[in-house]
Amino acid sequence: MWYRDASRMMRAYKRVFGQMFNLSYVPDFILRAYANIVLPAYMDGELCERFASGREAIRPIIFSHGLSGEKEFYTAIYLAMAAHGYVVVAINH
Secondary structure, eight states: OOOSOHHHHHHHHHHHHHHHHTOSOOOHHHHGGGGGOOOOOOTTOOOOHHHHTSSSOOEEEEEEOOTTOOGGGGHHHHHHHHHTTEEEEEEOO
8 A cells, every 4th residue: 555544644635735725624535535546566576587687777766746745646657657667766755
């Protein structure tokens, strides 16, 4: 799971969306979909042959989110970059 603590994530999204759109209340049902994101990623997985053999270099990208958001807003972009051979490091700040 991309989110380890759904209640913490919901509080953070309410704060962010409230500030972005000047809302005093953001209903849970609007944000609930973000709590169920599953990434097709593996911890401690093996590198594919082209990287493991050294024929192709691993290309890291450090992605820093913007727009008063959080790293989770860009999940689709991370997946697209990873599908093209990049190792994506997404930081939250």
